[in-house]
Every structure is written in C-alpha cells, then in structure tokens.
Amino acid sequence: MSATNTRGVDRRQFLNLVGGSAAIPCLLSAGSARAAGLSGKITMIKGPHSADEAKYEAEIIDDFKKANPNADVEFTTYDWANMNAQLTAGFASGSPADVEYLVDLVYPAYAERGLLQDMTALVDDPSWKSERDAIQPFAWELAKSSKGTWGVPVLGAVYNIFVNLDLLNAAGVADTWNRSYADMMAAAKATTKGDTFGFSMRTRVSDYAFWDWFPYIHNAGADILNKDWTANGLAGAEDAMQFLIDMHKAKVTPPVGSIDWQGQFDLFKAGKIAIYHGETPEINDLLAAPPPFKWDVAYAPPGPKAQTVMGNFGILSIAVASKNKDLAWAFIKHWASGPEVGRFASEVNLQVVRTDIVGQLYRDKPPMQKIQKEFVPRVKGVQPHPKILTMLQQIWPVAESAYLGNLTGKEAIGQMGDIINKLAA
Amino acid sequence: MEAATSPSHLTEEEHRRQRFWARARHNLTAYAFLAPILLFFLVFMALPVVWLFYLSFQHDGILAPARFAGLDNWRRTFSDALVLKCIGNTLYYCVLAIPTVFVLGMIVALSLQVVRRGAALLRIVIYFPTLQASLVVALIWTFMVHPDFGLLNLGIRALTGMRINFLGDPHFAMPTIAMIEVWKGLGFWAILFLSGLLALPKDLYQAAELDGAGPIRRFFSLTLPLMKPTFYFAVIFATIVNLQLFDSVFVLTDGGPVNSTATIAWYIYRSLFTFSDPGFGATLSFVLVILVVALTALQTWLLRERVR
Numbered sequence: 001m002s003a004t005n006t007r008g009v010d011r012r013q014f015l016n017l018v019g020g021s022a023a024i025p026c027l028l029s030a031g032s033a034r035a036a037g038l039s040g041k042i043t044m045i046k047g048p049h050s051a052d053e054a055k056y057e058a059e060i061i062d063d064f065k066k067a068n069p070n071a072d073v074e075f076t077t078y079d080w081a082n083m084n085a086q087l088t089a090g091f092a093s094g095s096p097a098d099v100e101y102l103v104d105l106v107y108p109a110y111a112e113r114g115l116l117q118d119m120t121a122l123v124d125d126p127s128w129k130s131e132r133d134a135i136q137p138f139a140w141e142l143a144k145s146s147k148g149t150w151g152v153p154v155l156g157a158v159y160n161i162f163v164n165l166d167l168l169n170a171a172g173v174a175d176t177w178n179r180s181y182a183d184m185m186a187a188a189k190a191t192t193k194g195d196t197f198g199f200s201m202r203t204r205v206s207d208y209a210f211w212d213w214f215p216y217i218h219n220a221g222a223d224i225l226n227k228d229w230t231a232n233g234l235a236g237a238e239d240a241m242q243f244l245i246d247m248h249k250a251k252v253t254p255p256v257g258s259i260d261w262q263g264q265f266d267l268f269k270a271g272k273i274a275i276y277h278g279e280t281p282e283i284n285d286l287l288a289a290p291p292p293f294k295w296d297v298a299y300a301p302p303g304p305k306a307q308t309v310m311g312n313f314g315i316l317s318i319a320v321a322s323k324n325k326d327l328a329w330a331f332i333k334h335w336a337s338g339p340e341v342g343r344f345a346s347e348v349n350l351q352v353v354r355t356d357i358v359g360q361l362y363r364d365k366p367p368m369q370k371i372q373k374e375f376v377p378r379v380k381g382v383q384p385h386p387k388i389l390t391m392l393q394q395i396w397p398v399a400e401s402a403y404l405g406n407l408t409g410k411e412a413i414g415q416m417g418d419i420i421n422k423l424a425a
Numbered sequence: 426m427e428a429a430t431s432p433s434h435l436t437e438e439e440h441r442r443q444r445f446w447a448r449a450r451h452n453l454t455a456y457a458f459l460a461p462i463l464l465f466f467l468v469f470m471a472l473p474v475v476w477l478f479y480l481s482f483q484h485d486g487i488l489a490p491a492r493f494a495g496l497d498n499w500r501r502t503f504s505d506a507l508v509l510k511c512i513g514n515t516l517y518y519c520v521l522a523i524p525t526v527f528v529l530g531m532i533v534a535l536s537l538q539v540v541r542r543g544a545a546l547l548r549i550v551i552y553f554p555t556l557q558a559s560l561v562v563a564l565i566w567t568f569m570v571h572p573d574f575g576l577l578n579l580g581i582r583a584l585t586g587m588r589i590n591f592l593g594d595p596h597f598a599m600p601t602i603a604m605i606e607v608w609k610g611l612g613f614w615a616i617l618f619l620s621g622l623l624a625l626p627k628d629l630y631q632a633a634e635l636d637g638a639g640p641i642r643r644f645f646s647l648t649l650p651l652m653k654p655t656f657y658f659a660v661i662f663a664t665i666v667n668l669q670l671f672d673s674v675f676v677l678t679d680g681g682p683v684n685s686t687a688t689i690a691w692y693i694y695r696s697l698f699t700f701s702d703p704g705f706g707a708t709l710s711f712v713l714v715i716l717v718v719a720l721t722a723l724q725t726w727l728l729r730e731r732v733r
Contacts, residue, residue, distance in 0.1 A: 082698075084698040085694075085697075085698040088487065088488060088701070091488055092487045092488060109701045113488045113489040115488060115489075195573070203593075204679065204681055204682070205679050205680070206679030255572060255590045255593055255594075256590075256593055257590065257592060257594070257682045258590040259572065259573075259593075260567075267573075389700075390700040390702075393695065393699060393700070396681070397680075397683045400681055400683045401683045404682070404683070406683075
C-alpha cells in the first residue's frame with residue numbers, strides 16, 4: 001500500500017526518508033558496496049524436511065554469506081500440519097518472510113491473491129539460462145500459471161511403492177506383480193495371511209491420502225481438472241477407482257481409516273505389509289535401520305493411458321511484500337544452485353529437479369538413485385489451480401465412502417466430478 | 426454553623442445535586458475499575474465480533490482486499506450440505522458427550538465424597554486428564570483404540586474375536602471422539618459436582634436419615650434437587666464448550682471418515698485457513714454463535730423455573 005500511496009507520507013516512507021538522508025554520504029561509496037556484494041537482511045520460511053533442518057539451512061546460509069558478507073538470512077520454519085494457517089497469518093500480517101518455500105498444493109492460492117512476486121523476468125534472465133535449463137520442464141510447469149512464474153522449483157518428494165520382497169517370494173509371487181492391476185490384486189491376495197496385509201495405501205484426508213490415489217487416476221489419462229481447468233477431468237478414471245475399491249473390499253488392506261500413515265509404515269517395517277504406498281523420505285528410515293527382509297521401490301501398475309509417478313514439489317518464491325527482493329532473488333539462486341540443493345537433498349533424502357546433478361547424488365543409496373533416475377522423469381504432479389487443495393479436501397470424503405464399499409467407481413468419480421465442477425466454475 | 430451545613434437543611438435542589446454527584450462519583454469509580462477489562466473486552470471480543478460480522482458480507486478481506494459479497498456467504502451457508510452435516514455432527518456429539526460426562530462425573534463426585542483416606546491424591550489423579558494438552562490426549566487414545574495393539578481392541582478381541590475400527594468407521598468415529606472428550610473432561614466435572622455436594626447442608630441429610638430415607642432416596646429427593654443451581658451452570662457451560670469441539674477432531678480424524686466427525690468449528694478452520702475463504706468462515710462462525718446463543722437461551726428458559 002505504501003508504494004502506491006501518493007496522498008501523504010506514511011510511517012514507513014517517513015523512516016525511509018530519514019534513513020535515506022542519513023544514507024546520502026554512503027551513496028557516494030555505492031560502487032565499493034556493490035563490489036562487496038548485496039547487503040541487508042532477509043528471512044526465509046520453510047517446512048522442515050528433517051529434525052536437523054536448521055543445521056542444514058545454516059550450511060546454505062553460511063555459503064551465501066561467504067559470497068555476500070554484508071547480507072544475512074534469518075531462517076524460520078512452519079510446521080506442515082498447520083502450514084496454511086501459519087503462511088496465511090504471515091501474509092496477512094503484511095510482513096511475510098521474503099523467501100517462501102511453498103509446495104505446489106498451496107502456493108497457487110497465494111499467487112492468485114497477488115501475494116507472490118511474478119518471477120518470470122527473473123528466471124528468464126539470459127544470465128541465468130543455464131541454471132533455468134538445468135531444471136526439468138515438468139517442474140517448471142508446476143511453478144507456473146497463465147499469469148506468471150511463481151517460484152523456482154527446487155525439491156520434491158515422490159510417492160512410490162515399497163515392496164517386501166521376502167513376503168512376495170514366500171507367497172510365490174513373480175516379479176511381474178505390478179505389470180497390471182490384476183497382477184497386483186493377485187499378489188496382494190497371495191501375501192495376505194493372518195495379521196499380514198498384502199497391500200496398503202493411505203485412506204485418511206489427514207494423511208493426504210490423495211497422493212496414493214493420484215497415480216491410478218493419472219495412469220487412466222484423467223486428472224482433477226480438464227485441460228483448460230474449466231471443469232473436472234476425471235472422466236476415464238472409473239475403472240481405476242473401482243480397482244482401488246475392490247482392493248479394499250478384498251480385505252487385503254488394513255480396514256479403511258483404521259491405521260494412519262505412520263502406522264502403515266511401521267507395519268511395513270515390521271514385515272506385516274507386502275505392498276506399501278509410501279514416500280521417498282522413508283527410504284532414509286529403512287536404510288538407517290534396515291528391516292529384517294529384502295525390500296525395493298516400485299511404481300503403481302500402468303493404466304490404460306500412462307505409467308506415471310506422483311510427486312509433490314516445492315518452489316522458492318519471493319513475497320510481494322519483501323523489501324529486499326534483490327537479495328531474496330540472489331538467495332534463491334544460491335539455494336537452487338546444484339551444489340547447495342544437491343547437498344540438502346542428500347541430507348534429507350528428497351528428490352531434486354535439476355538434471356545436471358543427478359549422476360552425483362545418492363551413489364551410496366541405490367533405492368534413492370533409482371527413484372531419482374527412473375521415477376522422477378515419470379512424475380506427473382498436481383495441477384496448480386488456486387483451489388486445488390480445496391478440491392482435493394472436498395472430494396476425499398467421497399473416496400473414503402467408496403473405499404468403505406458404499407459407492408462404485410463410477411458413482412464415486414461422478415460425485416467427485418460434481419464437487420470439482422462447482423469449485424472450478 | 427454546623428446546623429447550616431447539615432444535610433437536613435439543604436434545599437431540594439442541593440439535595441438533588443449532591444445525590445447526582447455522589448452517584449456520578451460512585452459510577453465513575455466503578456467504571457475506572459472496570460476500564461481495563463472493558464477495554465480488553467472491546468478490543469479482543471467486541472471488535473472481532475463486529476469485524477467477523479462485516480467479513481460475512483465480503484469475499485476475501487484477509488489475504489486480499491475485501492469485495493462486497495452481499496448475502497452470498499449466507500445463502501451458501503444454508504445450501505451447503507456440509508454445513509448441515511457439521512451442525513448435525515456437533516449436536517450429535519453434544520448429545521453423546523454431555524449427559525455421559527454428567528452421569529459419570531456425578532458418580533465419581535459421589536464416590537469421592539465418601540472417600541476418607543487418600544482423598545486429595547484421588548482428586549488429583551481424577552483431575553489429571555483435564556490438565557493434559559489435547560494433542561497428548563489424542564496421541565494417548567490413538568494407541569488405545571489402535572486396531573492391532575490398542576488396549577481397547579485387545580480387550581474386545583479377547584472377548585468377541587473381532588476388532589473395532591474406532592476412528593476409521595463412520596459409525597464409531599464420533600462416539601470415539603465423544604469417549605475421548607468425556608475421559609478428558611471427567612475430572613473437571615467430577616470436581617465441580619463434588620464442590621457442589623460438599624456445599625449442601627448436612628442437617629437436611631441427617632433429618633432425612635432419621636426419617637428413614639436410604640441413600641438412593643436421599644440422592645433423588647435431596648441431592649439432585651439441591652444441586653440444580655450447579656447443574657444449571659454445568660449444562661449451559663458444557664453446551665457452550667462442546668459446541669466448539671475442534672482439537673480432538675483436528676488431531677484424530679480431521680473431520681473424517683466421510684465427514685462423520687466434521688464439526689462447525691472444524692469447518693470454520695478449514696474455510697479460513699485451508700480453503701482461503703474468510704467470508705464463508707466468518708459466516709460459519711456466526712452460525713455457531715447463533716446456535717450457542719439459541720441453545721443457551723432455550724436451556725435458560727427450560728431450567729430457570731425448575732432451579733427457582
């Protein structure tokens with residue numbers, strides 16, 4: 001507001017004027033200041049990807065300060081469960097963090113309200129071309145809308161399947177178990193015995209269960225919205241939905257909603273689930289405390305139209321309210337650079353979206369390397385519509401009802417489509 | 426001289442003036458003492474309510490400039506099936522939780538009344554769950570109702586061979602939330618009822634005992650009628666608190682499964698912070714206010730005569 005207020009001088013402008021007059025002598029030596037790099041202090045906010053997040057961020061910030069001794073970055077975190085509330089409070093305060101790590105589910109709502117800087121000109125700067133080209137096109141698509149580019153994609157988590165190879169082998173299941181839905185169902189049935197389940201996926205909205213549902217929908221050629229985002233795009237996903245319903249009806253999974261995501265992972269680690277829908281950071285747990293069985297990572301079976309992998313990616317954005325956008329952009333470029341993002345990703349076991357560092361990452365962690373090299377290129381993420389999170393939250397009770405056996409795949413997709421249509425209108 | 430200034434020699438006009446200034450001084454002193462809390466009430470209660478009411482006629486207004494919405498949010502409130510579901514769930518929860526916690530609280534209070542040795546320790550133990558953070562309570566109960574190793578399910582499985590999907594089955598989820606809230610609130614209500622019981626006149630009980638009234642007769646003919654003022658406060662307070670159920674729903678089920686635990690307070694939170702729809706969230710907040718006021722008024726009307 002103060003930037004466009006021409007009727008008077010507000011407090012901020014007054015302070016700037018006072019500061020400005022005091023700074024006149026300093027301007028005389030501006031050349032030398034520029035030579036010393038950028039100056040000032042900015043804040044960055046991000047959800048933690050590790051208990052040691054602050055330590056890892058400090059490494060990045062220290063490297064940045066070596067090149068910019070007059071600059072400082074204060075790092076703060078939001079917690080994932082209350083991410084929306086905390087980010088909203090920050091933006092509503094008028095002084096949000098300068099650099100915001102935002103995931104693809106939430107940033108569109110902030111971008112639509114004009115709270116994020118359109119970074120198109122910055123990322124298209126010819127001097128940054130090689131860096132921009134190092135980031136995969138699918139990741140850029142997740143950071144863009146028709147109105148601008150809202151951040152630089154840096155990291156992501158892939159939602160993969162973990163398989164207990166010992167359970168599959170003991171049940172005589174061939175390694176072709178994920179060639180088709182029928183093969184997967186047969187494998188799940190063969191491995192379900194006593195208190196051991198053949199298959200598990202998240203079903204609760206509080207666990208973001210839609211991540212596990214997405215590959216089946218995408219593989220059917222469907223998506224939440226159609227191509228021009230005017231209505232739902234779920235047509236064609238009926239059979240995939242029916243397959244997931246059938247998996248639950250076949251009692252090869254824990255009862256719907258009975259065990260949360262962490263509980264399912266604990267059961268997998270205990271050797272009680274054969275085919276488990278999880279997330280790549282869990283690889284770290286399995287490598288740190290190896291379970292007493294052989295395991296591997298895998299895709300969901302291919303659908304009639306594709307074989308995709310779901311991924312959830314984060315971008316580094318600049319708040320419109322930032323008072324030091326130059327420094328914020330410089331820090332984002334530094335954070336997103338190969339050495340920095342590569343080191344951070346290795347520390348927290350996340351996927352990078354840069355192609356130029358893939359070969360150097362996870363040499364000592366074959367499952368992570370497999371994810372990075374084979375899975376990431378297949379990623380089809382969410383459509384960054386401003387209401388995408390609302391849509392997913394609101395359709396999920398329909399999916400829960402279907403998993404409980406109250407709806408057929410066709411009915412569920414129909415009801416979900418109606419909800420999305422209302423929100424997209 | 427003294428007689429000239431005596432109040433009895435003041436004119437009617439002087440009397441009136443002195444009375445006015447005395448009353449004014451009295452009132453000003455009262456307002457001066459009340460000023461801090463009035464200011465607090467104005468800034469943190471009245472103004473937000475007015476602001477909320479204003480927001481209910483706007484789109485946005487928090488993250489983006491407010492745009493006048495007319496009655497859109499109010500129309501949407503009454504046409505949104507989830508709003509009705511949330512109201513129904515909230516009332517269902519109140520019906521489950523309030524009578525249960527009152528009956529159990531009263532039983533515990535009566536038991537505590539007769540305990541002689543270790544009474545203080547017992548009161549602390551019973552009050553302890555009330556002091557726990559909602560998150561801690563939710564985590565404790567997550568383990569209690571776990572289908573595999575939860576204590577409740579282990580017992581049920583031992584007796585029936587079946588296990589109950591407490592939080593995953595739409596039929597059980599809200600009763601489970603109610604059970605957890607009852608456990609958490611039991612200590613508070615038991616201590617409240619105990620304080621009411623201890624304040625009852627002993628001579629009436631002695632007279633009743635001499636007249637041959639047994640414990641059950643004494644409870645129904647003396648204790649319950651004499652406790653009505655306590656119950657009056659308890660019913661209204663419990664209704665106001667329970668209509669705002671949020672913590673355990675947010676932590677344990679997030680409104681699921683199939684919206685079976687979606688409450689009004691949960692939907693307000695979702696509208697404000699997940700759906701970025703402050704106008705609709707503000708309208709829902711007012712619906713909650715209306716519901717609380719209406720139910721409180723109804724209870725006051727129903728209970729007032731009986732309490733008298």
